[in-house]
Amino acid sequence: MAKRLHDLIFDLDGTLVDSCGICVDILSQMLAERGSDHRIDALSARPYMSHGGQRMVSALLGPACGDPAAELADFRARYAQRPTDPASLFAGVVENLTLLADAGHRLAICSNKPQNLCDKVLADTGLGALFPVVVGGGPKLRAKPHPDLLDETLRQLGSDPADCIFIGDSELDHQVAQARGIPFLFLTYGYADPSYQPDPASSHDHFTGMAGALLELTRGRRARRA
Known part of the structure; x- marks a missing residue:
């Protein structure tokens, strides 16, 4: 299979x-x-x-x-x-998330932001339909870098860490991905601590470039299947 x-x-x-x-x-x-x-x-x-x-x-x-x-x-x-302005989405997010979903990837959110605010931001910006799983902060889940939120995301996806890639913008995201052995892609434009030193090989300055790399991986896997 x-x-x-x-x-x-x-x-x-x-x-x-x-x-x-x-x-x-x-x-x-x-x-x-x-x-x-x-x-x-x-x-x-x-x-x-x-x-x-x-x-x-x-x-x-x-x-x-x-x-x-x-x-x-x-x-x-x-x-x-307060409504979240769709213009606050980073460049390339809408079109490239759509391309990734259309290519067959399942998309999930794993955020320290409270669950109700995650849901609201995604609805306000029109992204909600792209994410079948959205896990935000709550009283029973410790914030990143604790793995609780990621564990709940994996549970709702029904997915093994080996079948996932985590995409984030901070050292906290990297730490939680490492805790579960999930490959991590870093977006440099976010809120990372200035002292954080990411791996240049897995870092991207633009969302479009990151998504393009994932789509190339997708095409390569499909070619190997053929």
């Missing part, structure tokens, strides 16, 4: 969608409402995007931050009410 194509597991923020802008907008609104003169911008906020929700909110609210857990809850409630 012919081996099926790899299942492709994607991180969401920093990999498919640039969420920095909407995060800055929401936090700036929170600052304005409390009369704070503390200011943030997308450039200074970007390094905090992969630090986890509570650390990000605390750091960016700065001296105006109250109880971190309450601030995060407020932030997420506002996020759930």
Whole structure:
């Protein structure tokens, strides 16, 4: 029996969608409402995007931050009410995800972002139909780099790690992929820590180039079957 194509597991923020802008907008609104003169911008906020929700909110609210857990809850409630602009998708995401799905790959999301916000972002940007499996953060699943979210993604896919490829934008994604022995492809434009040193052979500066490499792999496998 012919081996099926790899299942492709994607991180969401920093990999498919640039969420920095909407995060800055929401936090700036929170600052304005409390009369704070503390200011943030997308450039200074970007390094905090992969630090986890509570650390990000605390750091960016700065001296105006109250109880971190309450601030995060407020932030997420506002996020759930704000549409995600499809223009925040990184270049090449829509067309190349479609090509990968049409080629026969199953696509999944594995993200630290809360489940309800993952679902909302995918619906707002028109990507939802491309992903039969979407696993986001929840009370019973520890955040990356713990493997809980990836294990749940594999469970819902009914897939073995050897049959998957993980695509992400940070050292956390790489660590969780390594924990389960899944090949990792790194997108350089996301939210990785500046100290992270990825393997150049598995790194891509553009989503289109990464997808093209996967499609070449797909064509090569089909040619070998023939």
